[in-house]
Amino acid sequence: MRRNQGCNHLDHHLARRQFLAGAAGGAVGLGLPGSPATAEKIKGQHKRVLQIYLQGGVSQLESWDPKPGTEHGGPFRAIPTSVPGMHISELLPYTAKQMHLLSIVRSINLKTNDHRQGRLFMEKGRRAGEYPYVGSIASKYLAPANSELPGYIHISTRGLTDSTSAFLGAQHGQLKFEGVKPPKNLAVPKGLDETADARRVQLRDQFNQQFRVGRPKSLTESFDASFQQAAKLMGRKAFFEKAPDPKDLERYGKHDFGRNCLLARALLENDATCVKVTHHGYDSHAENFNFHLEQLGEFDKTFAMLIDDLHERGLLDSTLVMVYSEFGRTPKINVRYGRDHWGSAWSIALGGCGIQPGAVIGKTNEKGTAVADREVDAGHLFHTYLQALGIDSTNDHDIAGRSIPIGDPTAQPIKELLS
Amino acid sequence: MSLRSIQCLVSCLAILLAGSVSAHSAEIPLHQQIDSLIGVGKTQFEKTASAPADDATFLRRVTLDLTGTIPTSDEVRVFLADESTEKRTQLIDRLLASPEHARRMQYVFDTMLMERRPDKHVPAVEWRNYLRTSFLNNKPWDVLVREILSVDGTDKKTRPAVKFLLDRELKSELVTRDLGRLFLGRDLECAQCHNHPNVDDYLQRHYHGLSAFLNRSYLFKDPKTKKTSIGEKAEGLVSFTSVFTQEEGKTAPRMLDLPEIVDPKDAKADYKVKPAKNVRSVPVYSRRLQLANAMTHPTNIAFRQNIANRLWAMMMGRGFVEPLDMWHADNPPSHPKLLDLLTKELQKNGYNMRLILRELALSKTYQRSSQISAGAEIAKEIDFGVGQLKPLSPEQLAWSMMQATGLTVKTLKSLKAKQVKADPKNGAKKTEDALWQEEALHAALNKNVTAFITTFGFVGAQSSRFDASADQALFLRNGPLVQSWLVPSGDNLTARLKKLKTSSEIAEELYLSVFSRLPEKKETENVTAYLKDNQKQSQQALQQLVWAALSSDEFRFNH
Numbered sequence A: 001m002r003r004n005q006g007c008n009h010l011d012h013h014l015a016r017r018q019f020l021a022g023a024a025g026g027a028v029g030l031g032l033p034g035s036p037a038t039a040e041k042i043k044g045q046h047k048r049v050l051q052i053y054l055q056g057g058v059s060q061l062e063s064w065d066p067k068p069g070t071e072h073g074g075p076f077r078a079i080p081t082s083v084p085g086m087h088i089s090e091l092l093p094y095t096a097k098q099m100h101l102l103s104i105v106r107s108i109n110l111k112t113n114d115h116r117q118g119r120l121f122m123e124k125g126r127r128a129g130e131y132p133y134v135g136s137i138a139s140k141y142l143a144p145a146n147s148e149l150p151g152y153i154h155i156s157t158r159g160l161t162d163s164t165s166a167f168l169g170a171q172h173g174q175l176k177f178e179g180v181k182p183p184k185n186l187a188v189p190k191g192l193d194e195t196a197d198a199r200r201v202q203l204r205d206q207f208n209q210q211f212r213v214g215r216p217k218s219l220t221e222s223f224d225a226s227f228q229q230a231a232k233l234m235g236r237k238a239f240f241e242k243a244p245d246p247k248d249l250e251r252y253g254k255h256d257f258g259r260n261c262l263l264a265r266a267l268l269e270n271d272a273t274c275v276k277v278t279h280h281g282y283d284s285h286a287e288n289f290n291f292h293l294e295q296l297g298e299f300d301k302t303f304a305m306l307i308d309d310l311h312e313r314g315l316l317d318s319t320l321v322m323v324y325s326e327f328g329r330t331p332k333i334n335v336r337y338g339r340d341h342w343g344s345a346w347s348i349a350l351g352g353c354g355i356q357p358g359a360v361i362g363k364t365n366e367k368g369t370a371v372a373d374r375e376v377d378a379g380h381l382f383h384t385y386l387q388a389l390g391i392d393s394t395n396d397h398d399i400a401g402r403s404i405p406i407g408d409p410t411a412q413p414i415k416e417l418l419s
Numbered sequence B: 001m002s003l004r005s006i007q008c009l010v011s012c013l014a015i016l017l018a019g020s021v022s023a024h025s026a027e028i029p030l031h032q033q034i035d036s037l038i039g040v041g042k043t044q045f046e047k048t049a050s051a052p053a054d055d056a057t058f059l060r061r062v063t064l065d066l067t068g069t070i071p072t073s074d075e076v077r078v079f080l081a082d083e084s085t086e087k088r089t090q091l092i093d094r095l096l097a098s099p100e101h102a103r104r105m106q107y108v109f110d111t112m113l114m115e116r117r118p119d120k121h122v123p124a125v126e127w128r129n130y131l132r133t134s135f136l137n138n139k140p141w142d143v144l145v146r147e148i149l150s151v152d153g154t155d156k157k158t159r160p161a162v163k164f165l166l167d168r169e170l171k172s173e174l175v176t177r178d179l180g181r182l183f184l185g186r187d188l189e190c191a192q193c194h195n196h197p198n199v200d201d202y203l204q205r206h207y208h209g210l211s212a213f214l215n216r217s218y219l220f221k222d223p224k225t226k227k228t229s230i231g232e233k234a235e236g237l238v239s240f241t242s243v244f245t246q247e248e249g250k251t252a253p254r255m256l257d258l259p260e261i262v263d264p265k266d267a268k269a270d271y272k273v274k275p276a277k278n279v280r281s282v283p284v285y286s287r288r289l290q291l292a293n294a295m296t297h298p299t300n301i302a303f304r305q306n307i308a309n310r311l312w313a314m315m316m317g318r319g320f321v322e323p324l325d326m327w328h329a330d331n332p333p334s335h336p337k338l339l340d341l342l343t344k345e346l347q348k349n350g351y352n353m354r355l356i357l358r359e360l361a362l363s364k365t366y367q368r369s370s371q372i373s374a375g376a377e378i379a380k381e382i383d384f385g386v387g388q389l390k391p392l393s394p395e396q397l398a399w400s401m402m403q404a405t406g407l408t409v410k411t412l413k414s415l416k417a418k419q420v421k422a423d424p425k426n427g428a429k430k431t432e433d434a435l436w437q438e439e440a441l442h443a444a445l446n447k448n449v450t451a452f453i454t455t456f457g458f459v460g461a462q463s464s465r466f467d468a469s470a471d472q473a474l475f476l477r478n479g480p481l482v483q484s485w486l487v488p489s490g491d492n493l494t495a496r497l498k499k500l501k502t503s504s505e506i507a508e509e510l511y512l513s514v515f516s517r518l519p520e521k522k523e524t525e526n527v528t529a530y531l532k533d534n535q536k537q538s539q540q541a542l543q544q545l546v547w548a549a550l551s552s553d554e555f556r557f558n559h
Helices: A010-023 A036-042 A115-124 A134-142 A194-212 A218-235 A237-241 A246-252 A256-269 A288-312 A378-388 B003-024 B030-038 B055-067 B073-081 B087-096 B099-114 B124-136 B141-150 B159-166 B172-184 B197-211 B287-296 B301-316 B336-348 B353-362 B394-404 B407-422 B434-456 B470-478 B480-486 B493-499 B503-515 B521-533 B538-550
Strands: A048-054 A078-080 A087-089 A102-108 A152-156 A175-178 A274-279 A319-324 A346-352 A371-373 A396-399 A402-405 B217-221 B228-232 B271-273
Touching: A048 A134, A048 A256, A048 A288, A102 A371, A102 A378, A115 A134, A115 A378, A134 A152, A134 A274, A134 A378, A152 A256, A175 B470, A194 A218, A194 B521, A194 B538, A218 A237, A218 B470, A246 A256, A246 A288, A256 A274, A256 A288, A274 A288, A288 A319, A319 A378, A346 A378, B030 B336, B030 B353, B055 B073, B055 B087, B055 B099, B055 B353, B073 B503, B087 B099, B087 B353, B099 B124, B099 B159, B099 B434, B124 B159, B141 B159, B141 B287, B141 B301, B159 B228, B172 B197, B172 B287, B172 B301, B228 B287, B301 B336, B301 B353, B336 B353, B394 B407, B394 B434, B394 B480, B394 B538, B407 B434, B434 B470, B470 B480, B480 B538, B493 B503, B493 B538, B503 B521, B503 B538, B521 B538
Parallel strands: A048 A274, A048 A319, A152 A175, A152 A274
Antiparallel strands: A078 A087, A102 A346, A319 A346, A396 A402, B217 B228
């Protein structure tokens, strides 16, 4: 069963897919969304990723690495967590109770203070170049062959489209949801009933049969796969449009982030492989403290509920959870009570699949102005995410005869964080 | 001997050599030389190579490649009926001379050079217009690139050309990488991570040499006009707008393996316009202006190889070097002699791209069928013995769908009528002008093209590989835009089909309009069977018949 737990050797990728298609086929069938029973069914069948992206750069000092009472510490206190000795900001009281399920890396130095560069580095594990995002890699190597959902779904309320899949191909690119709105064009055009729709699709197939004779298959198959994927999404229209349970909404919060996280839970329970939820608005150049009070107030309870649910439903063991930004914020408080871009000494939280829970990796100095111990960058984090998922990040992508190292060959995973 | 005289000597030699090569082959047209080189060294080539494509396939293929859309059903009829033995050559010449060809080249080179990045300093409309005008005049590639790399953005007339540098904000790592990738076919930055230690060393030197051309340049925002242009310092180690690193500043500019271009000793730190607050400095000796010269200099063979490879890929579906920006020792060209031939022809003909495209289109290699005969083994892509499937670009797909459904013809008709009404005296004459027609149609329908680009295009390095995602399929399958083109209106395709009496007439008009060919017997039978099954809902059945053809494999690819 080892291969079922993740892809160790990419050369055997094909074999793994065939295995999954054959052996796990029955179990990957879809049940009703949202019920723990469904989660039970697919539990352990395939590994997943939940990314919570705090866009704009969350302040490490107001979240994972508080420095109360120091020069740059700001007005908030640190509170104890469910892990003895681990303290986080008082802005995260609910999350504090879940920290036994999570770990913190406090020693990240990206050497960039640019939004885009920081974001791309965090997603690709490389400073530059056309490389796939973590989500696209998860889609390629972890998604079951017969998955009913695209491998990489990004729930966000704003624009910004990136080419996330690089050489892995568009089918592994992120499918963007504008908030809880389902993908566009899910409904059959007006005036067509199901029978007529089926007939025209059949007719399309008929045209294709003729064309394929004597031609290489790879291109047409890829085109056809996109239509099959589209049909699957159309079949799940009711699922996407289903209003969330009022009780759940009460727990998660009725704001966009709450709704988006509920959708993320439902997607993960229904076999999605990587779900990314973006929480916008952390770029607090002015009024950093008010902003974080408000933003993290929204984040904290929702995130804690989501972690609790994933844990309770047995999904956390197979779901890697990442809470990250493009960088942190300057220790120095500027004249507008803001904190600026700061890639040199900041933190993220990780948990779930393959991650040692309750750990604190690295530290910053007393005032939080520099990394004091165990400095890492996004290259190390990238190896860590993938190895936690059972993907050998030191291996190569084998794409059309080119071998491309999956992770940056000059970086290594944070071994002590891997369980 | 000074550096410049060495360069001159080398280039003079190169010209002499090029001249002597072409003297031998003067009588043999380039397209024939291509065909004789393509199979060299492959004993099985003729056996595995496919037959020439039929007239209809050739018409569709070359119309798409050179003008970015499929032919109308009328154009297919006329071409099939034409009995002239020269009709393929005449077609190629007609297409190359059309304003649609300039638009197609604008799309290809805009996508290649800007990679669909969002606008920063120079509006895309102006840049695209600059490109299109250049292609209308068949501006040589070296002239175009010299303009793009040497303008500073201060002159309104030449400002559009500065988009390449300005919209990358002169960021060293971005500009250097893209200079290498797009103009030299070498992804120097990417290859820095290569495991091979020798290749690594070799390329790092190239990378820093290239970046040194621009390490003194910086973005200057005019406090009055708020427009950004390029300023330059006279010294190497400049810290300004946080763009450059000291290490790069220490390297003298150089183009790959060509000698370093050392700053003239006497020009040290001299300015035409001295740096000051809110002043755009201009040095006496500009490293940046050396870039345009060095890039397009005859000694820089990589510059020619790159464009030869890219033009080949545009027509044939893949480059000799593929990916197009990954030329290195471990990924050599598949047909070095052929690439060499094209490279030399480019130089000999003053970088006349239209001439090269013409010869490529005339070659047997280009005109081979993409279908192999029954039972034969599918040949390797890299052999170019069989026509490749080329996925339509977002622009090609949009224009082809509008052409197939009859939207373009219908729209042009109403645009002409409007013009005649607005200008009774000269309107009629004006609307006969091909350039007027192209521009009017483009202005009227461009918004649809944008919708396709949003769905099918992507920002970042482009690849010749085919990708298809679920949201694209949903757009084709259920999107209101494509559906709206299926509703009968004026004399669009569905309206024409509706008027036809027999199902075989319907099949013929459908196939000519959408697939640019006549249906085979079996295909007519299939259409007949479908229509018979759906008699009750005849209009909807016709609309979805057109839809099924539009969203098929045969339509999605240039084959």
